[in-house]
Amino acid sequence: MKKIYLIRHCEAEGQPSKAQLTAKGYNQAVELAEFFSTFNIDRIISSPFTRAIQSIQPLAEKIDIEIETDSRLTERVLSNIDLDDWLEKLKLTFDHLDLKYVGGESSLEAIQRIVEVVEEVFSGETENTIIVTHGNLMSQLINHYHKDFGFDEWQNLSNPDVFLLKNDNNNVLFERLWGEI
Structure with missing residues (x-):
């Protein structure tokens, strides 16, 4: 059974694309490497x-x-x-997947692009793949497969966080491997 290890990035200095990890984040990255040291990762x-x-x-x-x-x-x-009320607006996008704010992307649009990546991996050659992404996108993906994973679960994600996704006859199962919800 193919496995995808879905990782939310470690603690960072901010949200811009060039934001680097904090000192704590670098230590977390080393901990992630140790955590995965016994896993057989192909990609x-x-x-x-x-x-x-x-x-x-x-x-x-x-x-x-x-x-x-x-x-x-x-x-x-x-x-x-x-x-100013971005958190409330974000919460609404978990319930209204087509809701879109000025210059932003709806949950449906975000889900579509990450699901493309996941489906390509599941239909590809590799058995064990790591995908590193961001908290909101990760939550939207898990919500796509399991509707009970929503805004509250997003708020309880850690940096980093790790989930295992497995495709069992087109039924995508997930399990949290890092932290607890």
């Missing part, structure tokens, strides 16, 4: 954002696997303008 695909790549770099170097980047794994843009 690593990451968001091109700096914090995502830095989160998986220690493991990639340890197991000598090149990190592939895929722009479909970038964080979802809620809006391109500052929203």
Whole structure:
């Protein structure tokens, strides 16, 4: 059975695409590498954002696997303008998947792009793949397969966080491997 290890990046200095990991985040990346040291990983695909790549770099170097980047794994843009009530607006997008704010992307649009990546991996050659992405996009993906994973579960994600996705006869199962919800 093919496995995807879905990782939310480690603690970062901010939200911009070039934001780097904090000192704590670098330590978390080393912990992730240690966590995965006994796993048989065939492929690593990451968001091109700096914090995502830095989160998986220690493991990639340890197991000598090149990190592939895929722009479909970038964080979802809620809006391109500052929203004072962004948290409430984000919460609404979990219940109304087609809701879209100025310059942003709807949950449906975000889900579509990450599901494309996941389906390509499940239909591809590799058995054990790591996908490194961002909290909101990760939550939207899990919600796509399991509707009971919503806004509250997103709020309870950690940096980093790790979920295992398995495709069992077109039924995608998930299990949290890092932290607890």
